[in-house]
Amino acid sequence: MARYEIPNLESGYYLASGSVNGFVCFKGDVSSNRDSCPISVYNPTTRQMVKLPDVTPNGRRIYVRLGYDPVEDQYKVLCVMSFSSKKAKYNQLEEHLVCTVSSSQKQEWRKIENTTGENYYYSCVYGGICIDGALYYGVGKPRIAKFNVRSEKIEFIKTPKESLISTTLDSSFINYNGKLGGVDYCSWEEHPMTLWVLEDAEKQEWSRMTYTIPSTWRRSFLKFKGVIHTGELMVFYPWLKLSQPFSVGYYDFNKKKYKKSRDPRIDE
Incomplete structure (x- = not known):
């Protein structure tokens, strides 16, 4: 087993998403003395690190997943921020942000709307994999969220009861x-x-x-x-x-x- 050092990675980072075509995504730890969450995408082959704009959690939990669109040949990071709301069912609402990964142009987070009407999760720490332009992750309920990387639309797939x-x-x-x-x-x-x-x-x-x-x-x-x-x-x-x-x-x-x-x- 070889040891592989990752350069230019600040302390407090951890792996936030599984490998997608060899690329990996890291998220910084949001501590009490930090008001922003750093997110970076790393290419182990070229050892190139692309730092995305920081996300402000404002007390919310942040989940990050990396996806790839084979049609446009683009990598995108989906950021899900979960926060409490008295008006929300199960007392949870999610805000979805997307950022296209690029080393040659300015990057920014775009807010997307969940058109399915199911805008609440228990959590989204379960799994996470990108297959043929679709990013799948569990939401702590008997269904899976499917994020279309190209159209940036979210839908849900029911899982078997067992x-x-x-x-x-x-x-x-x-x-x-x-x-x-x-x-x-x-x-x-x-x-x-x-x-x-x-x-x-x-x-x-x-x-x-x-x-x-x-x-x-x-x-x-x-x-x-x-x-x-x-x-x-x-x-x-x-x-x-x-x-x-x-x-x-x-x-x-x-x-x-x-x-x-x-x-x-x-x-x-």
């Missing part, structure tokens, strides 16, 4: 053969890993596949980190304490087999 892919941090969104997939994990079940695949987005039809995971993974705090180029699911385990060793496993959905890769420096 699924937890939009309501728990133990689940994860993945790109399953070009389709949106969600991995459920329940350590107390006999077959604790289930793969849900969105077969038809317009009809909101899902398929379901259940897998028996290795015994070494059970009763562990598994972290699913998407699929690699071979189509295998990357899994980190166990996650009991940060001071304890952890291993990296890869699960092949087609062969229903797994393999393990371990960093010897961590195990020392």
Whole structure:
């Protein structure tokens, strides 16, 4: 395992969105002595950092997701700010901002309206993946938000009643053969890993596949980190304490087999 240092990154930043074509998005920590939230997009290949205009939270929670439009060849950052309102259902309202990432022109945040009428979430910390110009993320309810990167429109997709892919941090969104997939994990079940695949987005039809995971993974705090180029699911385990060793496993959905890769420096 190689160590990779990221230059020009201020202290207090953390990864806010998964990799999109190799690009990653970082968000600064909003502390009590800071009245703005810095957001940056980084290209590990060229080591170029693009800093976006700061966002003023005003006491609101800020969630950031990176998306890509393959038609216009544009990267955009979606910023969702959640704040309380006595008039809002569930006492929550969301404000959506979008910024087009560019190193050659001035960047600015644009406010977009949620035309679906469902402008409240529990949260949007669950998952986040961009597939074929659409950015998907969970909202803590039995549905998934879909943000069209090109049109900048938001719609919602209902999840199966038996699924937890939009309501728990133990689940994860993945790109399953070009389709949106969600991995459920329940350590107390006999077959604790289930793969849900969105077969038809317009009809909101899902398929379901259940897998028996290795015994070494059970009763562990598994972290699913998407699929690699071979189509295998990357899994980190166990996650009991940060001071304890952890291993990296890869699960092949087609062969229903797994393999393990371990960093010897961590195990020392």
